[in-house]
Amino acid sequence: MTKVDEILDVLREEGYRLTPQRVMILSAIASSPGHMTAEEIHEKVKKTYPYIDIATVYRTIQLLKRHRLLVEIDLGSGTSQYELARAERHHHMVCRECGKTIDIDHRRFLEPVRAALLQEFDFEADIDHFAIFGLCKECRAKKAAG
Amino acid sequence: MTKVDEILDVLREEGYRLTPQRVMILSAIASSPGHMTAEEIHEKVKKTYPYIDIATVYRTIQLLKRHRLLVEIDLGSGTSQYELARAERHHHMVCRECGKTIDIDHRRFLEPVRAALLQEFDFEADIDHFAIFGLCKECRAKKAAG
DNA sequence: ATAGTTGCAAAGTGTTTGCGCTGAG
DNA sequence: CTCAGCGCAAACACTTTGCAACTAT
Numbered sequence A, B: 001m002t003k004v005d006e007i008l009d010v011l012r013e014e015g016y017r018l019t020p021q022r023v024m025i026l027s028a029i030a031s032s033p034g035h036m037t038a039e040e041i042h043e044k045v046k047k048t049y050p051y052i053d054i055a056t057v058y059r060t061i062q063l064l065k066r067h068r069l070l071v072e073i074d075l076g077s078g079t080s081q082y083e084l085a086r087a088e089r090h091h092h093m094v095c096r097e098c099g100k101t102i103d104i105d106h107r108r109f110l111e112p113v114r115a116a117l118l119q120e121f122d123f124e125a126d127i128d129h130f131a132i133f134g135l136c137k138e139c140r141a142k143k144a145a146g
Numbered sequence C: 001a002t003a004g005t006t007g008c009a010a011a012g013t014g015t016t017t018g019c020g021c022t023g024a025g
Numbered sequence D: 001c002t003c004a005g006c007g008c009a010a011a012c013a014c015t016t017t018g019c020a021a022c023t024a025t
Helices: A003-013 A020-030 A038-046 A054-066 A113-121 A139-144 B002-013 B020-030 B039-048 B054-066 B106-121 B139-146
Strands: A068-076 A079-084 A090-095 A102-103 A131-135 B069-075 B080-084 B090-095 B101-105 B131-135
Touching: A003 A020, A020 A054, A020 A079, A038 A054, A038 A079, A054 A068, A054 B020, A054 B080, A102 B106, A113 B101, A131 A139, A139 B139, B002 B020, B020 B039, B020 B054, B020 B080, B039 B054, B039 B080, B090 B106, B101 B106, B131 B139
Parallel strands: A090 A131, B090 B131
Antiparallel strands: A068 A079, A090 A102, B069 B080, B090 B101
């Protein structure tokens, strides 16, 4: 049972229709390694079904987000990125030079912050997903050399 | 010497013209306690100078950002917020119920994360400004009671 | 059969840009 | 004087919405 099938099951159980459009959009997202913009999802689905509308893509994104099956990543660029939710919470580091993204474990790096804010301020932080910009190892090396 | 004066000095030294519009925009931002959207700045300046254009507000924001005199805060709402840069780096917790924002010290809460990412991944994170959403003390109490 | 979903087109936000005029230096 | 910066209007990029036609159930 693939991830896509699992998600389709959830949607079916919730009483949503499993339209070809929804299946294609899900497959498009699932078959990509990293995160994608709505436009990228649209383009990918278009290859097999050229009539798909960007509005349908956005509506499906909303649906999946509402059920926490999809994670929205705001890189502050004015365009959101999306990826399927995973069991283990994680965050991203994004290199501002080469654009590469590296996953970072929530438990190890951000959970301590969450705990500290709760203890100190009684503030219950929803640290669902962070995008941390910076310079990756390779680009730092290049910069030091060049 | 006020904060506004200091900023005006920087701009003058850099050869920029100190137009009334720029002075008014700066005053508007400086005289507000928290962060403001471009539209809020525009509205505030309009009260004393109704001809100010939103484009001028955006251009001034860009100018100040470029010189790191202004910090842009992306709350992921599609609308950026701005506040004057301060000496001590800080971040914000934003209550998703009541909208209240609480400052948090960089050194104490986020610097450890930065250090860990550098050590572990050789990734140099620009943790300039984070907005962390969640539930504040009061709203948590309300929720527990109600 | 029928309500949920689609494609299309249009509208809605927030932000940026081209351009001729103006005023700070 | 002169060019940086202004107001205006239009363009932009991304996302949402109203509606009639269609289709998964």
